[in-house]
Amino acid sequence: MVYSADRNSAADDAAGTSTQVFEAQKRRLESDGYLYLEDLPEDFDHLAFAQRFGTLMPQYDGEIVWSIKADPKFDDHYHSLNTKKLNPHTECYEFEGTPPRYLALWCVHPASCGGGLTTLADGYRFIEQLSDSDRRYVSEKRFPYCSSSGIQASNLGRVAEHPMYDTSSQDRPIVRYSFNCMQRDGDARMEEIAQRFKQFFHDTCVGIEWKKNAFLIWDNFRILHSRTAYKDRARELRRVWLS
Numbered sequence: 001m002v003y004s005a006d007r008n009s010a011a012d013d014a015a016g017t018s019t020q021v022f023e024a025q026k027r028r029l030e031s032d033g034y035l036y037l038e039d040l041p042e043d044f045d046h047l048a049f050a051q052r053f054g055t056l057m058p059q060y061d062g063e064i065v066w067s068i069k070a071d072p073k074f075d076d077h078y079h080s081l082n083t084k085k086l087n088p089h090t091e092c093y094e095f096e097g098t099p100p101r102y103l104a105l106w107c108v109h110p111a112s113c114g115g116g117l118t119t120l121a122d123g124y125r126f127i128e129q130l131s132d133s134d135r136r137y138v139s140e141k142r143f144p145y146c147s148s149s150g151i152q153a154s155n156l157g158r159v160a161e162h163p164m165y166d167t168s169s170q171d172r173p174i175v176r177y178s179f180n181c182m183q184r185d186g187d188a189r190m191e192e193i194a195q196r197f198k199q200f201f202h203d204t205c206v207g208i209e210w211k212k213n214a215f216l217i218w219d220n221f222r223i224l225h226s227r228t229a230y231k232d233r234a235r236e237l238r239r240v241w242l243s
Contacts, residue, residue, distance in 0.1 A: 022052060029053070034120050034218035038211045046106040046215055047240065053217060054102050054242030060147075060156040068105075069236040078180055079150020083235075086227040088121065088201040089178035091220050091241070094145040094158045098170060100241035103225070104217040108236040110210040115230030117207040118237075123175035124222050126200045127165055134193060138164040143190065144183040145176065164190075174221045201226065210237070217242075 029035040047065065050056070059066045074081045092099035105118065127135060140163060147157035164182070166174040176182075179198050184190040201224055208216055218225065220241075 026053070029217060029219065033122055033124075033223045034216065036208055036214065036216045038214040040213045040215060042213065044213060044215075046104075046238070049215065050104040050217065050240050050242060053104070057100055057241040057243050059239070059241055060151055060154070064240060066239040067108075067236060068239055070233045074150045074153070077150035077153055078148045079153075080227070081150060083116075083230050083233060085229040087179040088119075088198060088205075088224040088226045089181070090123070090176055090224055093162065093176040093178050094147045094160050094181065096158075096160045098243075099174065099176070100220050100243060102217055102242040103220050104215065104240050104242060105237045106215045107210040107212055108238060109234050110212055111230040111232040111235035113231040115228050116232070116235045117209055117228045118216065119201075119205040119207045119226045119228065120218060121201040121205040121224050122222060123177065123197075123224050124173070125204070126197055127173075127175065129200075130193070134189075135165065137189065138193060139167050141190070143187075145178060146181050146183060148178075148181055164193075170221070172221060175224070177224060197224075210235075 025035055025037075056064050058064060068080050070083045071081045075083075078084075078086075080086065090099065091103050110116070127138070130138070142161040142163050144159060144161050146152075146159045151157050162176045164176055166176065177194075177197060179194060182190075182194065184194060205226070207228070208214075
């Protein structure tokens with residue numbers, strides 16, 4: 001597993017202070033599927049910057065900004081709001097309709113323990129490696145997806161059915177995947193594909209080693225994400241969804 005990420009460490013460029021710089025950042029996002037910026041000014045407005053990429057969407061609880069900080073009441077659940085490792089997934093797989101096009105995170109307090117990396121891998125690359133038969137299978141067969149146990153414990157859970165690789169609902173394909181929350185019991189073929197997808201993620205992912213005030217955005221139609229475990233419960237990120 002490779003823990004590295006391309007970085008832009010020049011504060012002026014990272015702040016996107018010119019149209020030319022911002023257009024270059026958008027091209028990088030389109031090319032790589034994600035964009036990571038660090039060494040941002042202390043007064044950098046992450047929320048305003050995120051909105052340059054899309055329209056803000058309400059999250060599970062109806063709020064626009066979601067704080068990702070460990071909460072002891074979720075320690076026994078599979079949830080982003082604890083310190084445990086997360087398996088690869090896209091966001092809002094259990095929502096009807098179109099999921100957020102982009103996810104953006106910024107770092108309020110990095111983990112001092114060296115854990116808590118956000119890891120990313122390219123779902124389109126995995127789909128390209130499938131046989132024609134498997135690609136048709138994941139494009140045509142619909143599977144139920146349910147919210148994680150932590151979301152369900154907050155009475156915010158949802159359920160929806162989708163193909164893993166949706167080629168019909170938007171002008172570009174949508175990958176929907178959750179190793180934990182895609183219901184594939186009894187389907188040996190999809191179980192084997194899901195296991196291969198997880199291994200592909202492990203073999204190809206890049207890791208974002210968070211620094212204070214850094215900003216990360218990625219294409220949720222394309223990129224899977226996960227997280228490494230950590231111990232520092234002061235770690236805090238903020239998240240927004242963008243259409």
